[in-house]
Amino acid sequence: GENVEQHxxxxxxxxxxxxxxxxxxxxxxxNYFPWYKQELGKGPQLIIDIxxxxxxxxxxxxxxxxxxTAKHFSLHITETQPEDSAVYFCAATLxxxxxxxxxxxxxxxxxxx
Amino acid sequence: GAVVSQHxxxxxxxxxxxxxxxxxxxxxxxxxxxxxxxxxxxSLMLMATSNEGSKATYEQGVEKDKFLINHASLTLSTLTVTxxxxxxxxxxxxxxxxxxxxxxxxxxxxxxxxxxxVL
Numbered sequence: 470g471e472n473v474e475q476h477x478x479x480x481x482x483x484x485x486x487x488x489x490x491x492x493x494x495x496x497x498x499x500n501y502f503p504w505y506k507q508e509l510g511k512g513p514q515l516i517i518d519i520x521x522x523x524x525x526x527x528x529x530x531x532x533x534x535x536x537x538t539a540k541h542f543s544l545h546i547t548e549t550q551p552e553d554s555a556v557y558f559c560a561a562t563l564x565x566x567x568x569x570x571x572x573x574x575x576x577x578x579x580x581x582x
Numbered sequence: 583g584a585v586v587s588q589h590x591x592x593x594x595x596x597x598x599x600x601x602x603x604x605x606x607x608x609x610x611x612x613x614x615x616x617x618x619x620x621x622x623x624x625s626l627m628l629m630a631t632s633n634e635g636s637k638a639t640y641e642q643g644v645e646k647d648k649f650l651i652n653h654a655s656l657t658l659s660t661l662t663v664t665x666x667x668x669x670x671x672x673x674x675x676x677x678x679x680x681x682x683x684x685x686x687x688x689x690x691x692x693x694x695x696x697x698x699x700v701l
Contacts, residue, residue, distance in 0.1 A: 501688045512588075512675050512692040513626070558625060564688040569616060572625045 471496040473561050475573025482549050483581050490576045492559035493541040499571075501564035502542050504533060507556045507575075516557075517544070520564065549580045585609055586678050588693035595666055596701055603661045603696045605676030611656035612678035616690065617649075620673045632659045656681065666700040673697055 472495040482488050494502075500521035505513035519526045519533045519542065526533050530549075535542040546553055556577050560570040585608040595601050605615055613634050618626040630651050631639045638651035650662040659678075663670055677690040 512694045569628050569631060570690055574625050
């Protein structure tokens with residue numbers, strides 16, 4: 470089955486700096502990679518996703534890159550703000566299969582004012 | 583769009599009682615819903631996959647007689663924790679896969695979670 474590893478487990482950055490979170494996956498068949506943000510006491514919210522037919526996707530301050538050959542993908546947050554502080558989870562699955570997501574272990578991001 | 587609700591948001595119950603948690607997709611139909619359990623500072627642990635009109639598929643180690651799942655309609659799945667004990671205290675989260683005409687499913691939308699405390 471799929472295995473997703475996520476690093477780092479905790480990340481502290483100064484407000485305005487960039488944050489990068491990295492994930493690797495094991496199953497080369499996986500082709501859909503979402504990122505979720507979870508605030509304390511709430512459910513995960515989808516913030517961006519990428520499919521294996523593209524290498525990069527950007528949405529305002531958030532971007533995701535995918536390297537299929539190396540089987541890793543990364544989340545980039547620029548110009549971080551205190552409200553970006555949360556736990557971020559990466560995930561991987563095979564699109565169209567209704568297969569469950571395999572989640573990374575999560576990264577606690579703290580943006581210091 | 584793509585809103586998933588859960589009810590209740592938090593529940594406190596006595597040991598030995600049963601608790602039902604509802605998961606609803608408010609603005610879309612979901613043929614597949616998932617139930618997760620999350621302990622503090624940990625990732626989401628998949629408990630079971632729920633398909634409308636059929637029996638749920640449970641992950642290894644999850645007792646199907648203790649965690650009863652019913653997916654009676656395309657917008658509602660329920661999780662019943664039977665004979666709850668303090669070790670069942672956790673954060674339970676559901677997610678739903680939108681049903682599409684082309685059968686193309688990928689994005690899971692999560693509910694806000696239910697905090698269960700068993701005394």
